[in-house]
Amino acid sequence: MKLLSNNKKISEKFYSLSLVAVLLIVWQVVSDVGIVPSFMLPSPVTVIKAFIKDFPVLMDNLSITLLAGLLGLIFGVIAGFCLAILMDSHEGLRKAIYPILIFSQTVPTVALAPLLVLWMGYGLAPKITVIFLVTFFPVTVNLLESFQATDQDQIRLLRAMGATNYQIFYYVKWPGALDSFFAALKVSASYSIVGAVIAEWLGGSKGLGVYMTQVRKSFAYDKMFAVIFLISALSLALLFVLNLIQKIVMPWKKFQSGKDTNNEKNS
């Protein structure tokens, strides 16, 4: 059974990798033949060359963006977690905060970022604030919905056993919300990198966003593509790490998804 599922996974990966390879070949041909001028659409090989040439500079800028992204994400996740607990524990607070929370997401980040730069200067603070604003929301909403959807029978059973509110949270609500928490974390992690780049577009001395603005102004589109791929690779790497952490933190999940096949043991 496991072998079959592994084979299925390998064949799925093969198909998606093959498609990527085909797209890259088409792109290379389109660029080489000159269907699209190469200064507008540099070929994959040119992009790779630009990436290798600028690698030290890219890494230098990457470290700044990554630091801002991670700090913003950490603050956003902590704030989202605390806000969800607060809103779950008190209905009045939930009703009061929820509309403000929704409103906060209607404000466009691009419009807010210059104001933050104006108020906080060109340092890390405005970047972290932008990232905080885009990352705390998914965590708060996902966690709150999971907390609210906890099986009431489960809570009643623990109450009958004399469990405190903390014990109910520790044994039932938090583990039950882990799946949603990781889903939100993955969304927020992607947002954090994009948020950092947007904040850097609007000001700053270093970072992938700043680098992007510089190469755009000098019409170096091969470098532009190189940095775009680096940002995508960074987001993918973060998702990979989070998936790995989730597998370690939630070892029971693999059995839940295969419950039907594992339910063969007789009573």
Added chain:
Amino acid sequence: MSIYQADKIPILEIKGVSKAFDGKPVLRDLNLELFQGEIISLLGISGSGKTTLFNIIAGILKPDQGGIFLNGEEITGKTGHLAYMLQKDLLLPHLTILDNVGLPLRIRGKSKSDSRAEAMQLIPKFGLVGYENCYPAQLSGGMAQRAAFLRTYLFSSEIALLDEPFSALDALTKDKVQSWYIEMMQELELSTILITHDIDEAVRLSDRVVILQPQTQNIQQQIIIDPQLRKQKDFTLRPEFLEHKKQILKYLAI
């Protein structure tokens, strides 16, 4: 077992319990006594207040009037004395079976290692050897109910409150788990109040079947089942079994 001997002291007493929700009475002056080693089945149509009564016994709900007494001590509105078991096993998916069954001990403040050691001693008795480190998703419905039963027993070793615990099982598994439960109950000297919709199950398992009347919101009728007769293998095929069923159907006014 003779239930109504004058010298017998009930281990659980429900005295004059009344409860209303939004002015609508659900239970009215309800009295019931549970004796050592007895199984009482509580039958009633949907909405007759069976689950409300369980919540009151478990201390999650406070009655408007009356009280609950465990071995003579009042426990009205107090949790931490009696736990119940539902048709859903309610095992926590992220804990292993050993940690799930030891959960009541952890809630009472015992350390993880002590809870595990205590739970481990009962694992063989409950037929869960080899499943200690499995997660609930790896167990069949019958095994999960055994684990849920052990968790209930580790919480309260005198009385089990069972709210339709067998209703989610398929017919064959249900039969096996019920027979196993009767054996275990006798071995552990456990007293039981069982909520059920299944008249056959009530007659087959119980010493006493009590009926919650929706008209009066209390117990007006009870049927005592002869324990000797119940032990007979063909009990469910005997005329006495059918007679009890007829009587119950009459009381339920179906």
